[in-house]
Amino acid sequence: MKILVPVKRVIDYNVKPRVKADQSGVDLANVKMSMNPFDEIAVEEAVRLKEAGTAAEIVVVSIGEQKAQETLRTGLAMGADRGILVVSENMPEPLAVAKILAKIAEEESPDLVILGKQAIDDDSNQVGQMLAALLGWAQGTFASKVEVAGDKVNVTREVDGGLETLALSTPAIITTDLRLNEPRYASLPNIMKAKKKPIDEKTPADYGVDTAPRLEVVKVTEPPKRQAGEIVPDVDTLVAKLKELGAVA
Amino acid sequence: MSTLILADHDNQTLGAATLVAVTAAMKLGGDVHVLVAGSGSGAVADAAAKVPGVDKVLHADDAAYAHALAENVAPLIDGLMSNYDNLLAPATTTGKNVLPRVAARLDVQQISEIISINDDGSFDRPTYAGNAIATVKSSDAKKVITVRGTAFEKAETEGGSAAIEAISGAGDSGTSSFVSSEIAESERPELTSAGIIVSGGRALQSGENFEKYIEPLADKLGAAVGASRAAVDAGYVPNDYQVGQTGKIVAPEIYIAIGISGAIQHLAGMKDSKTIIAINKDEDAPIFSVADYGLVADLYEAVPELTGKI
Ligand SMILES: Cc1cc2nc3c(=O)[nH]c(=O)nc-3n(C[C@H](O)[C@H](O)[C@H](O)COP(=O)(O)OP(=O)(O)OC[C@H]3O[C@@H](n4cnc5c(N)ncnc54)[C@H](O)[C@@H]3O)c2cc1C
Numbered sequence: 099m100k101i102l103v104p105v106k107r108v109i110d111y112n113v114k115p116r117v118k119a120d121q122s123g124v125d126l127a128n129v130k131m132s133m134n135p136f137d138e139i140a141v142e143e144a145v146r147l148k149e150a151g152t153a154a155e156i157v158v159v160s161i162g163e164q165k166a167q168e169t170l171r172t173g174l175a176m177g178a179d180r181g182i183l184v185v186s187e188n189m190p191e192p193l194a195v196a197k198i199l200a201k202i203a204e205e206e207s208p209d210l211v212i213l214g215k216q217a218i219d220d221d222s223n224q225v226g227q228m229l230a231a232l233l234g235w236a237q238g239t240f241a242s243k244v245e246v247a248g249d250k251v252n253v254t255r256e257v258d259g260g261l262e263t264l265a266l267s268t269p270a271i272i273t274t275d276l277r278l279n280e281p282r283y284a285s286l287p288n289i290m291k292a293k294k295k296p297i298d299e300k301t302p303a304d305y306g307v308d309t310a311p312r313l314e315v316v317k318v319t320e321p322p323k324r325q326a327g328e329i330v331p332d333v334d335t336l337v338a339k340l341k342e343l344g345a346v347a
Numbered sequence: 348m349s350t351l352i353l354a355d356h357d358n359q360t361l362g363a364a365t366l367v368a369v370t371a372a373m374k375l376g377g378d379v380h381v382l383v384a385g386s387g388s389g390a391v392a393d394a395a396a397k398v399p400g401v402d403k404v405l406h407a408d409d410a411a412y413a414h415a416l417a418e419n420v421a422p423l424i425d426g427l428m429s430n431y432d433n434l435l436a437p438a439t440t441t442g443k444n445v446l447p448r449v450a451a452r453l454d455v456q457q458i459s460e461i462i463s464i465n466d467d468g469s470f471d472r473p474t475y476a477g478n479a480i481a482t483v484k485s486s487d488a489k490k491v492i493t494v495r496g497t498a499f500e501k502a503e504t505e506g507g508s509a510a511i512e513a514i515s516g517a518g519d520s521g522t523s524s525f526v527s528s529e530i531a532e533s534e535r536p537e538l539t540s541a542g543i544i545v546s547g548g549r550a551l552q553s554g555e556n557f558e559k560y561i562e563p564l565a566d567k568l569g570a571a572v573g574a575s576r577a578a579v580d581a582g583y584v585p586n587d588y589q590v591g592q593t594g595k596i597v598a599p600e601i602y603i604a605i606g607i608s609g610a611i612q613h614l615a616g617m618k619d620s621k622t623i624i625a626i627n628k629d630e631d632a633p634i635f636s637v638a639d640y641g642l643v644a645d646l647y648e649a650v651p652e653l654t655g656k657i
């Protein structure tokens with residue numbers, strides 16, 4: 099089977115984002131960027147399916163600025179076979195990303211597309227579901243377990259009350275949750291090997307997708323700051339505070 | 348103006364998050380209709396009809412809708428959307444799963460997890476784990492929106508008398524099927540609607556310690572139990588306990604964080620709590636920068652003492 103894994107280049111999850119003074123967005127100049135953590139989990143899952151002999155080929159795709167090539171290289175170093183970079187200086191919205199991915203899926207005919215459940219910059223949680231809609235495929239979102247069984251894939255999903263397992267006909271869309279797996283670090287030899295793996299370069303126009311935004315960002319502001327309160331000296335003071343708050347009689 | 352809300356439910360009770368979406372829909376103005384898609388879900392439709400502010404309930408009762416499979420529910424909804432300007436759902440796992448599938452079918456860029464509706468027609472939504480609030484305006488003809496559960500008051504549950512109209516859709520798409528579920532049964536209040544939450548982190552070291560230290564305190568306070576991702580990952584508690592950017596978003600009256608450092612991903616899920624109390628042995632733990640009351644102490648001593656004294 100063939101697996102497509104879309105990976106997004108985002109602010110590193112350890113960096114505290116700073117809102118720009120002119121309220122135009124978040125300052126990304128000189129900020130460490132990495133692969134979206136959920137997408138690392140998606141790549142890892144694909145690589146494990148390949149190591150298990152279930153998958154034959156893994157294609158990673160990233161849409162974004164030229165530097166998203168680094169993100170693709172990370173995926174290739176983890177074990178993907180080749181990459182597709184769709185260069186767009188402005189980051190397209192989830193719907194446009196899904197439209198580009200749908201065209202790529204039509205060309206590549208993967209059996210599975212494994213995406214992250216959400217990008218940690220826009221926190222949209224949309225692309226996988228939208229892609230499934232555009233392709234008319236089944237979707238297993240927020241996956242914490244994936245089992246391929248013949249032409250079906252069983253996906254255990256993290257839902258509000260606990261867990262739910264669905265059986266999906268393939269081709270299918272899966273989006274990853276945090277507990278699906280623990281992504282590996284690429285070894286140095288694999289990083290070297292990844293440099294030689296092919297990356298195809300495209301543009302949204304090659305796929306006939308209009309990336310004009312549908313949402314106008316009026317402004318981006320900092321949330322109201324919480325004031326740090328007081329350090330209480332002992333448990334008795336804490337009990338007194340809980341009484342004041344009416345939490346205990 | 349008219350708005351359709353996708354109700355969140357388990358075929359028996361109307362999920363409280365739906366009441367938040369009703370309030371948001373009323374803010375948008377115009378007619379508010381609620382879609383209950385389920386199986387054997389009559390009680391849910393009845394409950395939705397009693398919510399003041401709801402003008403009509405559309406009830407699609409079919410085995411194909413029993414588990415809210417997106418493949419089946421999305422076509423049902425977009426078949427209805429020619430009559431509506433807006434589609435809303437609470438940002439529960441069901442809302443998050445189904446709505447983008449509808450949005451793409453309608454060629455609409457969804458607006459996820461709004462926290463406010465502004466007079467100029469724009470919406471506020473948190474991004475970057477809540478570190479940046481984006482105010483956005485949509486140019487799409489229809490709006491598809493998920494609503495954050497902590498952001499609006501809940502509508503009342505009694506007093507309304509909306510008509511219930513039975514409808515049907517295409518039913519089973521045949522591409523996916525339900526296999527099983529493990530839904531945790533708990534006597535405790537639900538995390539997203541609890542007045543008090545006691546949360547534990549990695550410092551608890553085991554599931555047994557959660558039972559020994561966190562649960563008795565929660566019992567005494569009538570509180571729900573939450574956790575950091577580190578505690579969930581380590582298997583101390585089930586996944587649905589996770590509070591944070593990628594877990595549950597909560598805003599109780601009192602949130603007590605025990606042995607949790609306060610990573611931005613955790614703060615994203617609880618920093619709108621009214622009062623935050625933190626117990627941590629490291630006085631430099633970031634959790635103290637958002638806590639109203641902090642106690643620098645070893646939890647293994649402080650928590651039993653606290654539980655004993657209340
Ligand atoms: C994509 C992504 C999404 C994430 N989403 C979430 C999320 O939704 N929710 C979430 O919580 N995390 C999330 N995380 C993880 C987050 O980054 C942190 O790793 C996690 O929150 C840390 O959990 P913790 O505070 O329990 O553990 P730690 O950071 O290890 O903190 C443990 C704390 O316990 C204190 N301690 C130790 N022993 C004692 C003692 N005896 N008494 C008192 N205090 C003690 C320590 O001083 C320390 O502050 C996410 C991470 C990523 C990459």
Ligand SMILES: Nc1ncnc2c1ncn2[C@@H]1O[C@H](COP(=O)(O)O)[C@@H](O)[C@H]1O
Pocket residue numbers: 104105106107134136137140159160161162190192195212213214215216217218220221222223224225226
């Ligand atoms: N620009 C992009 N390039 C490649 N994949 C993307 C891009 N944007 C989103 N994705 C994929 O879609 C998932 C969900 O993103 P979102 O809906 O934006 O939260 C991510 O985890 C990625 O797998």
